[in-house]
Amino acid sequence: MQREEYSEELQHLNKMSVKNVPSRITSLGLLLDDESLIQTSGHIQCLDIHLYQVKHPVLLGKRHHLTKLIISEAHPSCCHLGTNLTLIKLRLMGFWVSQGRQSVKAVIQPCPVCKKINALPFEAPTGLQLPVHRVNLVHHFLQVGIDFTGYYWVTVNGEEAKMHILFTL
Ligand SMILES: [Zn+2]
Incomplete structure (x- = not known):
């Protein structure tokens, strides 16, 4: 998946390309792990949690099907609590989704459980006149x-x- 979405970054990280440094490498602090997966170094190096996967989550492409599947798995496991908590769950699972908020929103928007929970009550039609026997004493x-x-x-x-x-x- 990363080969499809981040080929330029992979080439640069593998020292195969010495052209201009892609902006993602500097902005996200990308690096390669032992299995040649692109990870982000993020901004939470001082975090007390010593899990390597949380400090260096694997970068996922925002449009890839695998990313959507991972988001679909993370969303119910955080009890359908919305975009922010799904993003947190993804980061705790060791994944960093590029433009994550948009990706998570797109995946969880058709979720039937969330629609049921967040549904608004039915509004009475406006401008409707009640019949005579209901309004007269x-x-x-x-x-x-x-x-x-x-x-x-x-x-x-x-x-x-x-x-x-x-x-x-
Ligand atoms: Zn949901």
């Missing part, structure tokens, strides 16, 4: 109706009685 039993389905046999205090259904407004 009416007396009890002003309008009465009887269901014509007939009566029901209901047991009341041990005796059966005919009951009709009465509708009122």
Whole structure:
């Protein structure tokens, strides 16, 4: 993946090219590890955590499919807590994504769990007029109706009685 995305930087780091130093090498402090992976030296060399992978995360290209897969794995493991925490999780996993915020946003934007959590409540339509019977005060039993389905046999205090259904407004 790094050969596809950072060929110029790799050539320079392998001393195969002595042209101008690519700007990423100086800005991110890129270096090669024993397995010829590009790592960043970052700005946290004084961090108390002694994990090498945290201090020297592996550089990932922002558009590569592998990067998207790694972000997709990191995002649920930090409980869908958004872009910043996914980025932190990635750095703790030992990865540095170039333009990470944009990459993480693009990957987690279609996440259905986040959409469900961050969904806003349904808003009532504006300008809608309520019907008359919902806004005007009416007396009890002003309008009465009887269901014509007939009566029901209901047991009341041990005796059966005919009951009709009465509708009122
Ligand atoms: Zn999510």
